[in-house]
Amino acid sequence: MSWLARTIRKFAFFAGRDRRNRELEEEMAFHRGLSEQEMMAEGLSADDARYAAARQFGNDARLRDESAGITGLWCETVLHDLRFAVRQLRRNPGFAVTTILVLTLGIGAAVAIFSFVDAALIRPLPYQNPSRLAILYESIPLGPRFHLSYLDYLDWKAQNTVFSSLDVYAPFGFILETPAGSQQADGASVSAGFFRTLGVTPVLGRDLQPSDQQQNQPRTALLSYAAWQRRFGGRRDILGQSVTLDGNPTTIVGVLPRDFHFAPAEPADFWAIERSSGGCEKNRGCHDLFGVARLKPGVTFAAAFADIRRIADNLAREYPDSNRDQKAFMLPLTEAILGDIRPILLLVLTGAALLLVIAAVNVASLLLVRTERRRREMAVRGALGASRIRLIRQFVTEGLLLALASGLLGVALASGAADLLLHLVPKDMLATMPYLEQARPDAAVFAFAAAVSLAAGLFFSLLPALRISLSELREGLAEATRGSSGTVWRRFGSNLVILELAMAVVLLVGAGLLSKSLYRLLHTDIGMVPDHLALLQVAATGHSYDTAPQQVALERKLEARLSMLPGVRSVAFTTTLPLGDGDGTTGFTIVGMPPDKVHREVAFRRVSANYFSTLQARLVSGRWFAEDEGATRQRVVIINQQMATQYFPGQNPLGRQISFDADGKNAMQIVGIVNDVQEGQLDAAPRGAMYLPFLQNPGNFLAVVLRTTQPADALLPAASAAVHQVDPGLAVDRPITMTERLHDSPSASLHRCSAWILGAFATLALVLSVVGLYGVIAYSVSQRTREIGVRMALGAQRSSVYRMILREAGILTLLGILLGLMGSLAAAGLIGKLLFDVHAWDASTLVTVGILLAVAAMLASFLPARRAASVNPTEALHAE
Amino acid sequence: MAKRPDLLPGTLDMLILKTLSRGSMHGYGIALSIKRQSDDVLTVEEGSLYPALQRLLLQGWVKGEWKMTETNRRARYYTLTAAGRRQLGLELTQFEQMIAAIGRVLQDA
Numbered sequence: 001m002s003w004l005a006r007t008i009r010k011f012a013f014f015a016g017r018d019r020r021n022r023e024l025e026e027e028m029a030f031h032r033g034l035s036e037q038e039m040m041a042e043g044l045s046a047d048d049a050r051y052a053a054a055r056q057f058g059n060d061a062r063l064r065d066e067s068a069g070i071t072g073l074w075c076e077t078v079l080h081d082l083r084f085a086v087r088q089l090r091r092n093p094g095f096a097v098t099t100i101l102v103l104t105l106g107i108g109a110a111v112a113i114f115s116f117v118d119a120a121l122i123r124p125l126p127y128q129n130p131s132r133l134a135i136l137y138e139s140i141p142l143g144p145r146f147h148l149s150y151l152d153y154l155d156w157k158a159q160n161t162v163f164s165s166l167d168v169y170a171p172f173g174f175i176l177e178t179p180a181g182s183q184q185a186d187g188a189s190v191s192a193g194f195f196r197t198l199g200v201t202p203v204l205g206r207d208l209q210p211s212d213q214q215q216n217q218p219r220t221a222l223l224s225y226a227a228w229q230r231r232f233g234g235r236r237d238i239l240g241q242s243v244t245l246d247g248n249p250t251t252i253v254g255v256l257p258r259d260f261h262f263a264p265a266e267p268a269d270f271w272a273i274e275r276s277s278g279g280c281e282k283n284r285g286c287h288d289l290f291g292v293a294r295l296k297p298g299v300t301f302a303a304a305f306a307d308i309r310r311i312a313d314n315l316a317r318e319y320p321d322s323n324r325d326q327k328a329f330m331l332p333l334t335e336a337i338l339g340d341i342r343p344i345l346l347l348v349l350t351g352a353a354l355l356l357v358i359a360a361v362n363v364a365s366l367l368l369v370r371t372e373r374r375r376r377e378m379a380v381r382g383a384l385g386a387s388r389i390r391l392i393r394q395f396v397t398e399g400l401l402l403a404l405a406s407g408l409l410g411v412a413l414a415s416g417a418a419d420l421l422l423h424l425v426p427k428d429m430l431a432t433m434p435y436l437e438q439a440r441p442d443a444a445v446f447a448f449a450a451a452v453s454l455a456a457g458l459f460f461s462l463l464p465a466l467r468i469s470l471s472e473l474r475e476g477l478a479e480a481t482r483g484s485s486g487t488v489w490r491r492f493g494s495n496l497v498i499l500e501l502a503m504a505v506v507l508l509v510g511a512g513l514l515s516k517s518l519y520r521l522l523h524t525d526i527g528m529v530p531d532h533l534a535l536l537q538v539a540a541t542g543h544s545y546d547t548a549p550q551q552v553a554l555e556r557k558l559e560a561r562l563s564m565l566p567g568v569r570s571v572a573f574t575t576t577l578p579l580g581d582g583d584g585t586t587g588f589t590i591v592g593m594p595p596d597k598v599h600r601e602v603a604f605r606r607v608s609a610n611y612f613s614t615l616q617a618r619l620v621s622g623r624w625f626a627e628d629e630g631a632t633r634q635r636v637v638i639i640n641q642q643m644a645t646q647y648f649p650g651q652n653p654l655g656r657q658i659s660f661d662a663d664g665k666n667a668m669q670i671v672g673i674v675n676d677v678q679e680g681q682l683d684a685a686p687r688g689a690m691y692l693p694f695l696q697n698p699g700n701f702l703a704v705v706l707r708t709t710q711p712a713d714a715l716l717p718a719a720s721a722a723v724h725q726v727d728p729g730l731a732v733d734r735p736i737t738m739t740e741r742l743h744d745s746p747s748a749s750l751h752r753c754s755a756w757i758l759g760a761f762a763t764l765a766l767v768l769s770v771v772g773l774y775g776v777i778a779y780s781v782s783q784r785t786r787e788i789g790v791r792m793a794l795g796a797q798r799s800s801v802y803r804m805i806l807r808e809a810g811i812l813t814l815l816g817i818l819l820g821l822m823g824s825l826a827a828a829g830l831i832g833k834l835l836f837d838v839h840a841w842d843a844s845t846l847v848t849v850g851i852l853l854a855v856a857a858m859l860a861s862f863l864p865a866r867r868a869a870s871v872n873p874t875e876a877l878h879a880e
Numbered sequence: 881m882a883k884r885p886d887l888l889p890g891t892l893d894m895l896i897l898k899t900l901s902r903g904s905m906h907g908y909g910i911a912l913s914i915k916r917q918s919d920d921v922l923t924v925e926e927g928s929l930y931p932a933l934q935r936l937l938l939q940g941w942v943k944g945e946w947k948m949t950e951t952n953r954r955a956r957y958y959t960l961t962a963a964g965r966r967q968l969g970l971e972l973t974q975f976e977q978m979i980a981a982i983g984r985v986l987q988d989a
Binding site for chain 1: 911
């Protein structure tokens with residue numbers, strides 16, 4: 001008979017199984033009735049006949065079971081197992097709740113972190129063939145990732161043989177004219193082929209064209225999808241609309257796809273065509289662009305790098321004035337975007353994995369304990385005819401049921417946790433990591449959650465199943481063994497606890513190191529006193545601030561108006577605030593010294609006279625600028641300590657002259673040396689910087705720095721209003737206090753996020769492992785009750801019982817801590833790169849963690865030890 | 881707890897099919913018939929009979945229907961199907977081959 005026909009028939013049987021069971025009952029009753037009659041005919045009494053017939057018939061239940069086994073589908077038994085498992089759990093609600101809670105925590109944490117890892121590292125970037133894209137920089141002795149200049153870009157584009165296309169971009173802050181006044185809008189300035197290089201097409205309208213770059217055409221720009229929704233309400237008629245950016249009317253010609261993002265330029269609402277404005281583009285020494293290129297098919301990254309290096313070196317030889325010591329530098333696009341965040345994500349994922357293992361181990365030992373108690377149940381079932389497979393299947397069902405429930409709850413927890421974690425990241429930083437915002441449960445995340453739950457479920461099911469098959473089922477029916485069969489599993493449970501404690505130690509050490517590193521980072525010397533400083537960015541566009549005298553006049557007016565505000569002690573200005581990206585560099589020459597073999601380049605800022613005193617920076621030697629050191633006076637400059645040591649080694653720089661021109665024209669005299677103010681990130685290496693007086697070098701972008709007597713953030717609204725009172729056409733942006741700028745800076749935020757997350761995991765791990773230790777010790781005490789009773793009856797003191805139990809706990813704890821410390825040292829490499837000013841084997845952290853865990857473990861063991869010591873010997877001897 | 885087989889394994893199906901080839905019967909009748917035909921040598925334990933009947937039903941070699949007995953009680957009567965008849969022929973042939981082979985082995989000289 002064909003298998004198919006049989007299966008169909010089985011389904012038919014299944015469908016009518018209730019009726020079939022009733023029919024079988026009836027049939028068997030009929031059969032038994034006839035047997036009875038036969039017996040009675042042979043001379044037995046009615047009762048005897050009934051017994052005889054029943055005995056001859058055999059085991060009723062077994063028969064029914066076997067019939068069911070033949071006709072029933074396998075899933076019937078699975079359903080049966082499931083119902084039984086659910087009933088078991090409902091009968092021990094404490095156990096069920098504990099295990100599901102613990103496992104949900106573990107799974108939830110792992111899935112939440114994985115959703116970030118998926119969004120950032122696994123999901124492909126929204127470009128065509130992103131592995132063929134690269135970001136191009138110019139590297140100078142100061143560092144490798146600096147801007148290109150326009151003329152260099154043209155030469156690189158023309159001379160290379162390895163890129164199918166090469167384009168440029170520059171993050172830009174535009175001044176947008178709105179009915180409510182001027183606002184700063186984030187955007188980027190890109191070359192015409194930028195989006196084509198990335199392989200991105202607008203969802204609405206058209207891409208930028210080379211013809212858009214001509215001067216007689218209106219400027220064009222593309223709109224990001226989010227900006228289209230947010231600023232223009234998603235209007236369909238957006239194409240052809242004109243906005244005024246930086247005073248230039250710009251036509252929107254297209255809208256970018258919803259999932260498009262380009263992290264190096266984000267956040268960006270407007271992507272405008274890059275247009276030469278007669279300034280920077282003509283000067284080979286003016287660097288304001290980054291390059292993005294697509295490799296030709298078949299060209300390796302190394303070959304492309306070599307080619308572009310060659311071109312840059314040629315340019316350095318051809319144009320020594322501007323390009324000396326400038327080399328090319330290239331990074332794969334994914335590396336440029338994700339390189340910084342990858343190690344942190346992997347670290348946090350490892351932490352989550354450790355936590356999950358601890359949770360699973362905890363649940364497994366709880367299950368093992370329960371298995372011990374169910375030995376008798378298993379033995380009875382075995383006697384009734386259950387095969388070993390059947391019992392193992394029961395355990396597997398229970399384990400999978402727990403895992404399934406926890407998995408579902410864990411996924412729900414994970415989405416909530418993921419949102420919470422995103423809140424830890426400051427908004428500004430999150431805007432530069434647009435891929436993180438797309439962390440949502442998708443196929444990969446669900447697959448991960450399913451795989452993790454399944455693995456956990458199998459782990460729990462097979463452990464008790466192993467227990468059943470290793471021992472004889474019949475043993476369980478006998479009187480309680482004298483604890484011998486428990487020792488194997490007690491030891492196994494203890495080993496699991498040692499593992500848990502070790503992993504908790506690793507997590508605690510990681511969290512401790514990160515916290516210490518964060519503390520060091522936030523308290524590193526930045527060369528100023530950051531509290532009570534209010535900051536504002538002011539942009540003066542429009543034609544009333546084009547000339548130097550107008551800009552100087554604006555500065556005076558702003559200073560006058562702002563110093564009138566109550567609570568303001570001093571008002572200062574700079575062109576670029578400290579604790580930024582440290583960019584904005586320039587080359588220079590030292591008058592009287594021949595051009596060095598190495599190109600001289602430092603950061604370059606234009607500041608008001610009282611800038612350093614407002615910041616409370618320290619003067620090393622010389623003087624600050626004078627209030628009236630204006631255009632009529634001699635040109636002066638203040639340099640920082642790093643520049644002095646680097647370019648005037650062993651000499652006194654005061655009185656020397658430096659210049660931007662190769663021939664030493666327009667020289668400036670060094671009048672002061674300031675202790676390094678951190679212009680870059682908190683963990684950036686020291687870099688040379690020069691400061692020019694604003695009055696001699698004005699501009700129309702200012703950052704206002706206010707030293708306040710009150711808390712700085714209270715003053716920000718008043719300060720913004722004051723600026724608008726001076727001129728409502730000024731664009732005021734990003735009011736923030738210096739301490740906020742410090743705490744929300746990218747390096748500090750990344751540190752803080754990872755420290756928080758790892759700290760949360762470490763706390764959970766500590767709790768779970770200490771609870772696990774408590775469980776093992778308590779179980780051990782319950783198993784050894786009789787032994788303790790015997791000891792006490794033989795004269796042992798209470799204190800010796802205490803010592804016995806505490807020694808058992810102590811050995812476990814010690815082993816766990818030692819193993820954990822070794823593990824931390826082994827994993828030091830993973831975390832070392834992320835630490836600031838802290839060694840991965842920092843002794844004080846390791847010792848603190850060890851002591852913390854030892855104390856917690858001893859506290860946890862104290863309770864069972866006390867219970868053991870208060871055992872009544874006679875009761876214990878009578879107990880089972 | 882293993883069953884104590886009282887028949888060569890696999891022959892029970894054949895015996896039931898053969899019994900039914902003489903006419904349809906209910907379960908008790910089949911057991912009685914086998915007992916009588918074998919002169920009380922073969923006793924079919926009811927615990928084996930009904931699972932075997934379920935198996936035969938599943939394979940489609942017999943079909944069962946509820947009828948009234950002579951004593952006006954409801955019982956399920958099993959009838960051999962065409963497929964069952966074919967299967968019986970197959971099993972009989974196999975069995976005879978088996979017996980002949982065993983016999984050859986047991987022969988002296």
